[in-house]
Amino acid sequence: MMPDERRSRRSHTAEGAAAVRATAHRDADPRLRNPDYLAERFLGPLLWLRACWKPVRPLTVWTIQRLLPGFYRFVVARTKHFDSILLGEVQSGVTQVVILGAGADSRAYRFAAQLTGSTVFELDHPLTSAWKQRRVRKLFGELPAHVRYAGVDFDHESLADALDRAGVDRAKPALFLWEGVTHYLTAAAVDATLAEVATFPARSSIVFDYFYGEAFAEPPVYPDVLKYKAYTAKHGELIVFGIDQDYVPAFVAQRGLRLSSNLAGPELSARYTDGDPRMLAFSPIAHARVPG
Numbered sequence: 001m002m003p004d005e006r007r008s009r010r011s012h013t014a015e016g017a018a019a020v021r022a023t024a025h026r027d028a029d030p031r032l033r034n035p036d037y038l039a040e041r042f043l044g045p046l047l048w049l050r051a052c053w054k055p056v057r058p059l060t061v062w063t064i065q066r067l068l069p070g071f072y073r074f075v076v077a078r079t080k081h082f083d084s085i086l087l088g089e090v091q092s093g094v095t096q097v098v099i100l101g102a103g104a105d106s107r108a109y110r111f112a113a114q115l116t117g118s119t120v121f122e123l124d125h126p127l128t129s130a131w132k133q134r135r136v137r138k139l140f141g142e143l144p145a146h147v148r149y150a151g152v153d154f155d156h157e158s159l160a161d162a163l164d165r166a167g168v169d170r171a172k173p174a175l176f177l178w179e180g181v182t183h184y185l186t187a188a189a190v191d192a193t194l195a196e197v198a199t200f201p202a203r204s205s206i207v208f209d210y211f212y213g214e215a216f217a218e219p220p221v222y223p224d225v226l227k228y229k230a231y232t233a234k235h236g237e238l239i240v241f242g243i244d245q246d247y248v249p250a251f252v253a254q255r256g257l258r259l260s261s262n263l264a265g266p267e268l269s270a271r272y273t274d275g276d277p278r279m280l281a282f283s284p285i286a287h288a289r290v291p292g
């Protein structure tokens, strides 16, 4: 499938990421258990069976490891790290949470109690956003009042327009969650997004995972990355963007932000999983703040 065709259908990787979270949610090892207990509710019947039906679960875990080495553990750590930043920022008084490329992100619903008084804005490709809204209606009977949804194609539309359409208040700080998205975008779309976040008031910030630029080197520095590229290309979502390893602080600074943390594989594994080094080696998670 060509990239342009992707725009005529909803994201496959959005449901795929939820399937990985749902599979790990039932992991026997508490250190590898993904906290996203709602992920399985966003799956179609086949993916649900693969993630949740006990007899096939070992094959599912094996298949994830074979197709996307290190991803199972990485997603456990990523969910926990994003959760932790979300809760910390909300506790410190941020009342707007903007989820860019929301897919099946369940935080608005899992943390509904902690988000009392906050608004969550879920932005995604229009077809994926429509799919998400159908699933949420099925789950809860209606769309929750504290969540607003907006369709946007980050490669072709302005984030500023989408934020305005969704009703984001530019005078108030916002936390932006950008999980599992940047590597699919053009460099221009990534630049525009970070520059837009930088226009928000102090105490605003963005957390995002990204691929190292070195993941695109020829010959490959990280041979496993070829499996990721092949898997996502099969589903029409091309991995095209990365930031060179030592360049991240300067990269975000040039776009008006200050790097607050940047956790790579070994640290993520030690902090959030069983410490096993079989963790994605080329995809750290950065948290960057609007200076102030």
Ligand SMILES: C[S@@+](CC[C@H](N)C(=O)[O-])C[C@H]1O[C@@H](n2cnc3c(N)ncnc32)[C@H](O)[C@@H]1O
Pocket (backbone or CB within 6 Å): 011, 013, 014, 017, 018, 100, 101, 102, 103, 104, 105, 124, 125, 128, 152, 153, 154, 155, 156, 178, 179, 180, 181, 184, 185
């Ligand atoms: C791997 S999924 C991640 C979904 C969710 N953030 C998660 O972690 O489960 C990638 C998401 O990025 C969105 N996305 C990718 N390219 C996009 C674009 N150009 N415009 C809007 N959304 C895009 C997809 O629709 C999808 O929801």
